[in-house]
Amino acid sequence: MNNLPSTVGGGGTHADGKLPRFRAEDFRLHSERGPIEGAAVSDWPVSYDDLEPYYAAAERAVGVAGDASANPFASWRSSPYPLPPGPDMFGATLSAPAAERAGLHPYRAPTGANSRPYDGRPACNDCGFCGYYGCPIHAKGDPVALLSRALHTGRCDLRAECTVTDVLLDRSGRRTTGVRYLDAAGEPHEVGASHVVLACGAFETPRLLLASGVGNRSGLVGRHLMFHFQTFTVGAFPFSLHGDRGRSVTHLHDDFCVPTDDDLAAARAAGLPWFRGGIVEHGAAAHPVQEALTYPTGALHNECMRDSSLRERLWVFTMQGEDLPQAANAVDLDPAVRDVWGRPAGRVTYASHRHELAASEHWAPLLERVLRDAGAEWSVSSTSPPRDAPGAEAHPLGLAPASRHVMGTCRMGRDPATSVVGPEGRFHDVENLLCADSSVFVTSAGYGPTLTLMALAHRTASLLADAPLPATAPM
Numbered sequence: 219m220n221n222l223p224s225t226v227g228g229g230g231t232h233a234d235g236k237l238p239r240f241r242a243e244d245f246r247l248h249s250e251r252g253p254i255e256g257a258a259v260s261d262w263p264v265s266y267d268d269l270e271p272y273y274a275a276a277e278r279a280v281g282v283a284g285d286a287s288a289n290p291f292a293s294w295r296s297s298p299y300p301l302p303p304g305p306d307m308f309g310a311t312l313s314a315p316a317a318e319r320a321g322l323h324p325y326r327a328p329t330g331a332n333s334r335p336y337d338g339r340p341a342c343n344d345c346g347f348c349g350y351y352g353c354p355i356h357a358k359g360d361p362v363a364l365l366s367r368a369l370h371t372g373r374c375d376l377r378a379e380c381t382v383t384d385v386l387l388d389r390s391g392r393r394t395t396g397v398r399y400l401d402a403a404g405e406p407h408e409v410g411a412s413h414v415v416l417a418c419g420a421f422e423t424p425r426l427l428l429a430s431g432v433g434n435r436s437g438l439v440g441r442h443l444m445f446h447f448q449t450f451t452v453g454a455f456p457f458s459l460h461g462d463r464g465r466s467v468t469h470l471h472d473d474f475c476v477p478t479d480d481d482l483a484a485a486r487a488a489g490l491p492w493f494r495g496g497i498v499e500h501g502a503a504a505h506p507v508q509e510a511l512t513y514p515t516g517a518l519h520n521e522c523m524r525d526s527s528l529r530e531r532l533w534v535f536t537m538q539g540e541d542l543p544q545a546a547n548a549v550d551l552d553p554a555v556r557d558v559w560g561r562p563a564g565r566v567t568y569a570s571h572r573h574e575l576a577a578s579e580h581w582a583p584l585l586e587r588v589l590r591d592a593g594a595e596w597s598v599s600s601t602s603p604p605r606d607a608p609g610a611e612a613h614p615l616g617l618a619p620a621s622r623h624v625m626g627t628c629r630m631g632r633d634p635a636t637s638v639v640g641p642e643g644r645f646h647d648v649e650n651l652l653c654a655d656s657s658v659f660v661t662s663a664g665y666g667p668t669l670t671l672m673a674l675a676h677r678t679a680s681l682l683a684d685a686p687l688p689a690t691a692p693m
């Protein structure tokens with residue numbers, strides 16, 4: 219359910235909600251850094267300046283808690299965060315100073331969890347079940363919080379446990395007339411619409427389009443699938459870190475999104491013109507269910523869980539490394555596998571570009587040194603997708619990352635030959651069909667995608683309603 223969320227609110231319901239913005243450079247990667255062989259590095263058709271008012275609006279809608287002056291790499295902002303940061307996790311009080319001693323710039327992560335009561339919801343009590351679980355007290359500014367607000371207007375009709383099976387077109391094939399869906403009992407229904415906005419996530423949106431035979435004159439629906447290439451550096455401490463208290467991750471550093479001259483020299487030594495990493499999350503290692511799955515069954519299980527070395531003594535850096543877009547990385551329809559309703563399942567074909575591998579190899583040793591300086595007795599790194607996992611040889615094209623950041627499968631652009639939707643999120647082929655999820659991303663950047671997809675969705679909705687937000691200026 220975490221990887222392919224299928225609940226009201228989607229993945230944001232069980233995400234721990236680190237909500238950084240992208241940087242201005244991320245929207246102009248081709249112009250700023252140049253091409254890389256084997257990757258479709260491109261600029262976005264929207265700029266950071268275009269998106270800034272919508273970023274600010276999205277932060278206000280969620281109630282993001284953060285410190286606007288803390289991150290030296292952040293692009294300009296028109297307003298402070300609506301809430302101050304919440305309390306630090308204990309492990310971060312060790313890893314953040316150690317990162318600073320290594321010349322890095324950790325800061326309190328902008329997070330969609332109330333540090334004070336906000337929008338009728340209470341302040342977070344740091345229960346520790348932020349990642350992978352819904353918030354038991356609704357302190358998260360998650361999609362359910364926003365949906366509740368929409369439902370209270372009386373102008374929103376939510377049909378839970380329904381599955382859209384087809385986007386319907388009129389005779390011209392250039393306009394949608396609505397969708398067909400199955401209710402919880404599997405009964406088919408149709409609903410008519412003047413506009414249809416798809417927001418099924420970057421895996422299910424292309425699957426629905428391909429199954430419907432809609433929007434794919436370019437042949438690019440499902441292509442340019444991106445995740446984040448995750449590097450996990452684990453440090454084992456000789457004392458309790460109380461990793462089961464807090465909002466899962468309370469600090470980030472962005473240094474690897476902005477490579478130094480030394481980093482770029484390492485990229486060239488690896489045969490690449492440049493590389494970029496991603497944000498590094500300073501966080502706890504596991505939640506109880508994850509931990510339980512790693513221990514043997516029987517009496518020893520209870521002993522291991524009581525000792526809880528995973529939650530109590532491990533601290534983890536997770537680098538969400540930028541994953542370059544490649545046309546061959548794709549979601550398509552599986553020819554054999556069907557879902558519970560008999561519809562073709564989505565199928566992923568994915569191989570990492572050597573950009574991701576080289577960037578991970580370059581930065582992991584530094585992360586290991588930082589954790590040892592923070593007090594860890596030992597540190598070790600692994601990646602997702604795994605580099606040398608048993609069974610990996612059975613997947614000659616590569617394994618897909620376990621990352622829950624999924625992007626790029628209906629890429630945005632001005633040219634209908636090289637993109638699926640235009641700068642407003644409108645499908646080139648179907649004028650009243652729009653997309654409002656991370657399918658439209660052109661590149662993945664090294665940041666969690668959610669605030670950016672919210673800002674884009676807000677912009678798409680505002681332009682559709684002919685009510686764009688006014689341009690903003692730095693505060």
Ligand SMILES: Cc1cc2nc3c(=O)[nH]c(=O)nc-3n(C[C@H](O)[C@H](O)[C@H](O)COP(=O)(O)OP(=O)(O)OC[C@H]3O[C@@H](n4cnc5c(N)ncnc54)[C@H](O)[C@@H]3O)c2cc1C
Pocket residue numbers: 220221222223224225226227228229230231232233234235236237349350351380381382383417418419420422423426622623624654655656665666667668669671
């Ligand atoms: C544990 C976890 C931690 C995360 N942490 C972060 C983080 O710190 N920062 C960050 O930026 N991101 C994070 N993410 C990722 C984040 O949750 C996603 O980027 C975000 O949820 C994507 O939102 P979405 O609405 O586009 O798609 P989804 O969340 O995938 O929602 C899609 C919705 O559409 C519904 N749907 C799909 N197909 C159909 C259909 N055919 N008919 C009807 N309904 C359909 C689904 O049921 C779901 O409700 C995390 C995710 C998880 C699971």
Ligand code: SF4
Pocket residue numbers: 331332341342343344345346347348349352353354355356357358464465466
């Ligand atoms: S730590 Fe607990 S209370 Fe706080 S937002 Fe997360 S789930 Fe809610």
